[in-house]
Amino acid sequence: MASKRLFASVIIAAGILAGPVNAASTLPEPVQEALVTALEDEYHAEAFYDAVMEKFGSVRPFSNIIxxxxxxxQALITIMKQYGMDIPANSQLNSAEIRAAVPATLPEACSIGVKAEIDNAGLYTEKLMPAVKDxxxxxxxxxxxSDASQLKHLPAFQRCAG
Structure with missing residues (x-):
């Protein structure tokens, strides 16, 4: 429920429902790359969490965080469409490489989640936010x-990892 409220607030606060803002051709390449990178990071997280649940069942926190x-x-796709960008598909779902990355135990999987959320903070802070500052x-x-990852996902994975 909180995630739905976050998505709704992102959409409303960003003014996305007002119609197209700019064509992708006018959006600078670094901004487009930042959006695609953010979406691919979300795709990777979904694919890994899906693979974890395939191995361990629909367990928390993975079932909630996925x-x-x-x-x-969806928030990223909405804004990318707003700017007329093409939306890449999630080619990472069901990939053998991601399935192979799932560890033997659930606490180990949660530790990977902890690292992923910490890395996510760095990605946004050091690369993505500076690229879209305008x-x-x-x-x-x-x-x-980024706030959702740090304030909600990270603590959930930390509790699970023990």
Missing amino acids: RAEQLHQ YADITLVFKNL
């Missing part, structure tokens, strides 16, 4: 997604 990752993807709507979406 839904949040899908909402994060775009308040995209910055807001990125900030909300």
